[in-house]
Amino acid sequence: MASLEIGIIGLPNCGKTTIFNALTGAGVVVQPYAATEVSVNTGIAQVPDERMAPLATVEDSQKLVPPTVQLVDVAGLQRGGGRDGGLSGEFLQALRAADALIHVVRTFEDDAVFHVDGRIDPAEDAEGVDLELLFADGMLISKRTERLQRAVQVGQKDAKAEADLLAELAAHLDGGGTARTFAKKDDLPAEVQLELLTLKPMMYVANTSESGDPDGVAALKTYAGDAEVVAVAGRFEAELAEIEDPEERAMFLAEIGQEEPSAPRVAAAAFRMLELITFFTAGPKDVWAWTIRKGSNAVEAGGKIHTDIARGFIRAEVINWKDLVDAGSRAEATKLGQLRVEGKEYIVQDGDVLNVRFNV
Ligand SMILES: Nc1nc2c(ncn2[C@@H]2O[C@H](COP(=O)(O)OP(=O)(O)O)[C@@H](O)[C@H]2O)c(=O)[nH]1
Ligand SMILES: [Mg+2]
Structure with missing residues (x-):
């Protein structure tokens, strides 16, 4: 998987x-x-992982290489945009390139910051944006259905089958569902799957404001149902991100009773929603954290490190990061029988430390 884009x-x-x-x-x-003009900021966020430092100590590693995700700040969504002729092409293009979405909802109160409706209502704001995404998907489906019509009329079976499936999806969306909850989503053509927001x-x-806005966050959680909701004091943390000195940062954080910045919590939630897990490679040079889809096997994990590793895969030595840290060294862990040898089919677990043997 190339760099993940959110x-x-x-x-x-x-x-x-601000959250970006x-x-x-x-x-x-x-x-x-x-203004509502489209502008796209792209940045790389490192995803800190607290398991890396103890691993580096055990392995005497010089450097930590945490995973990264690419974040894209996509402006230009307007309520009602989907109804009057659609959201702009540039906006949709930027969104459709993303692997996942973070939907920011304002809960902070601040008279100095204009709100389109002049009131703070997180659940309603969230619903308004979610409806725009639904409208955009509805447009996509109707355009595609239109293009299929000729083929359907001349009796092409595939076109008919797709048009029927799209009609089912359209009915599902009209009923308030999302494409995520459409039972036959996996049957949709790949290019449609990629474009559905x-x-x-x-x-x-x-x-949130610095006080954390418990009521607003609770209202959003009720609306969000099963989806992840993470609270971030955006403006505060954006200021925090500019402070270089670790001690000063800690003091600044303590002011709002928080121990660490929100980035790791947001990242952890994003990884959960994308069903990603992290495995490590560790040695004297560096400790690397790698992200892969849950359920990937050892060869796929090896391929994440280098395509040669997947191609020439022989076996993987595997140990859970905590076992390695507790044992204090690889030699000690081996004595304790904690270092296992696994083959190609091994399903990599979150927190595994892998040492892949391969032919070049
Ligand atoms: N009081 C307060 N203001 C915020 C917070 N987050 C953003 N703002 C302000 O709200 C305005 C809009 O923020 P911006 O990040 O540009 O919003 P965007 O249009 O969604 O990108 C700016 O003046 C920010 O300083 C916050 O957590 N608290
Ligand atoms: Mg902006």
């Missing part, structure tokens, strides 16, 4: 760029009364 969406002024800055430390200028995994970030 699109950040939400109403104008809900704090997308908090997560990437990119220091992109926020515009207080943001409500098929993408989505999580919510509540952009």
Whole structure:
């Protein structure tokens, strides 16, 4: 899997760029009364993993290489946009390229920050944006159905089957469902699957004031149902991201009673929604964290490190990171019988440390 790309969406002024800055430390200028023109900021967020430092100690590693995700701050979503002629092509293009979406919802109160409806209502705001995504998908389906008509009329079976499936999906969306909850989603043509916005995994970030806005966050959680909701004090954390000195950062965080920045919590939730797990490779040079789909086998994991490794795979030595840290060294872990030898079919587990043997 190439670098994972997560699109950040939400109403104008809900704090997308601020959250983007908090997560990437990119220091992109926020515009207080943001215009709605499309603009796309792209940044790389490192995903800190607290298991890496103890591993580095055991292996005497010089360097930590955490996984990264690519974040894209996508402005330009307007409520009603889907109904009056559709959301802009550029906006949709940026969204459709994303592997998953983070939907930012404002819970913070601040009279100085304009809200399109002049009130704070997280559940209703979230629903408004989610409806736009549904409208965009509805448009996509009707355009595609239209293009299929000729083929259907001349009796092409495949076209008929697809048109029927699209009609079922359209009815499902009309009933308030998303493409994610459409039972036959896997039967849709691959290019349709890639373009449907409500098929993408989505999580919510509540952009809170420093007090945490418990009521607003609770309302959003009720609306979100099974979807992940992570609360982030956006403006505070965007300022935090600009502080270099670790001690000063810790003091700043303590002010709002938080131990660490939100980035790891957002990342962990994103990994859960994408069904990703992390495995490690560790040696004297460095400790690397790698992300793969849950259920991947040892060869696929090897291929993540290098295609040669997948091609020439012989076997993998595997140990759980905690067992290795507790044993204190690889030699000690081997004595304790904790270092296992696994073959190609081994399903890699979250937290595994892998040492892959391969032919070149
Ligand atoms: N009080 C407060 N203001 C915020 C917070 N997050 C963002 N803002 C302000 O809201 C305005 C819009 O934020 P921005 O990130 O540009 O929103 P976007 O249009 O969704 O990208 C800016 O003036 C931000 O400083 C927050 O957590 N608290
Ligand atoms: Mg913005």
